[in-house]
Amino acid sequence: MSLLSVDTALEILLEQAQSAGCLEVEELALVEAENRVLAQPLLAQFAMPPWPNSSMDGYAVRSAEVQAGQALPVSQKIFAGQNPEPLAAGSCARIFTGAPMPEGADAVEMQENTQELEDGRVRFVQAVPAAKFVRPKGQEALPGDEILPAGIRLGPIELAMAASLGCAVVRVRRQLRVAVASTGDELVEPGQPLAPGQIYNSNRTLLIQSLKRLNCAVIDLGILPDDAQQTRDRLAAMQDVDLLISSGGVSVGEADYLGQVIREEGELDFWKLALKPGKPFTLGRYQGVPVIGLPGNPTSSLVTFLLLARPYILTRMGVSDPSTQSFVVPVNFAMPVAGVRREFIRVALVEGRAEKIGNQCSGILRSATQSHGLLELPENTTCAVGDRLRFWPFSSLLN
């Protein structure tokens, strides 16, 4: 069986995600919409700012009336939030940052370039050019401008933008409902005693927490035992699930109860990926629900989730660009033997250079906790100290 490239695997996954159809739209208050996906473009309903305003604390003037040394009486004082009178001819207006320009005024001089005279008038040190320190009406947006496109995830900046448009609620896609299962009789949940041959289940925590970062609704199926009937019952009880993600089990022929049950009610493709760590990967369908089966080794599970399941999930969520931000960085180590699989190496950035961290076995999670992200070494490629390779920060991958 030949290896499937990561790129081809991702292509197949994204195609399936796109053809799965859109999630329903719901209206949420801004404060509840963090990390949701915008379902329709957000348009400006009015000019922003709605009126020209001052970008300084100073004096609003008719620029044509001001020469160097000119003194003008102060005819009004305008704070932000006030609605000023038109500017009386031959006068200036005390004005503060963000306050609307009075009708007739076309410029502001900052207070540092003025002197208050004893008679209350203000002397201007220099002439004031038109438009100085004035933010024009509509500088940020005109009515009808598309401010935020559909298909973006709403973070703090996007939500603040929506607030500045006056939106108290936004129309977003509902949460994707993802069921998470671990398989294998060797697994025990933390807090329970370990019998001989058993290990603690880390993938459940890894997957649930990573899915929560994506703002998915998680249905925790716990550990599926190595028993066909119990697995059958557990899956049959799932309701309103958009995706089932499992880790472990599906690659092991003889003890593959989950795979058997899925095949009874659907289909299952088994891939050998040209990916290290993370060779075994399954994609299937159980009673119409898409199934992604990740390998059981913790780092294989992590890498396949981040590189393949995550962009699939983002696409299902309605995100128009599911790609992850990456950077090209110099490496501080050598990999003199080329592999046939694309390798993602756990690295820390030290003064901008990627350092290989500890034990890179797929069963080892500890080195991932000491890393800043994954360094991509393409298939059939070696690397030497100083080479530049693509780095995928965990801060982007787990965003």
Next chain:
Amino acid sequence: MSLLSVDTALEILLEQAQSAGCLEVEELALVEAENRVLAQPLLAQFAMPPWPNSSMDGYAVRSAEVQAGQALPVSQKIFAGQNPEPLAAGSCARIFTGAPMPEGADAVEMQENTQELEDGRVRFVQAVPAAKFVRPKGQEALPGDEILPAGIRLGPIELAMAASLGCAVVRVRRQLRVAVASTGDELVEPGQPLAPGQIYNSNRTLLIQSLKRLNCAVIDLGILPDDAQQTRDRLAAMQDVDLLISSGGVSVGEADYLGQVIREEGELDFWKLALKPGKPFTLGRYQGVPVIGLPGNPTSSLVTFLLLARPYILTRMGVSDPSTQSFVVPVNFAMPVAGVRREFIRVALVEGRAEKIGNQCSGILRSATQSHGLLELPENTTCAVGDRLRFWPFSSLLN
């Protein structure tokens, strides 16, 4: 008044944060500890893995007994989770990935390098060196190893690591309680009608959502009106607050009611930062509670929050390294005139190169929504196309 450098401002802030004392410790279930700060190191209580195990599906053998072409009977079958019998001399054991090695066996051959014979024996194509496909006991950790240091934020990978150590609960710092206030009579909350001269409040949303990403407990003080007594009452009603963050107002002398009230009950330092956007910044104390006053312009508020308030808050939370991941990238634009302030330019990365986005005025938030992060142009420095400058991704800054 001379400008304060960003570095000096950050130094002062971090010093104050460090001297503020540690937050109390609490025990949380793993599932609730996401983005909390670990209060004490997490040590391995047992060897990981607890016993040598197979990293392949195959056959466990005594390596000395296997030559090329050798056939051995299969004396047992070992699944992951089982506790095997010692390996009978002159036999091999069917073994699956993650299953414990039987006593006496010292190597595993993958099934692809074997043939099942009709009599049930297994023929080995080649000799099997000792230790092949065996994960030794304690490969990941030995009892007493420090696996996670105190002072780290617990993300999905760290929580999964804690799970693999068997920890059902972790000891973390309690949430930092941050009160958020906006000031200014010009501000209106989204969903309300705008009167002439008014604008919608975006900073409240920006700050609350950014603080939630840090897993702070937010106390929303809303908009403080331009009125000393109401401001006094609102602040006096605060309870159990570790930090007050305000935006706007404090820089405007004549309408500075918040500053006045803080000074009545504490102290206030007003800084002019060598920072663009984000010149005005205040640091103070109200009845013993630290106060950070951010500028009112949306992007000034964003930049000062991310560069100064965020590392201060992380340090208060108990994070030992509050720095943010940044990268050096080539720029695709020129800034031919050097400024006296360090400038943070909203940029998008296009094929790895930083492109300047739209309108860079401090009053404009829209260009931040179109950016991937901030590009740092040091004070008194110009830049040309192709120069390499430091880039701060929003995915790290808002992490």
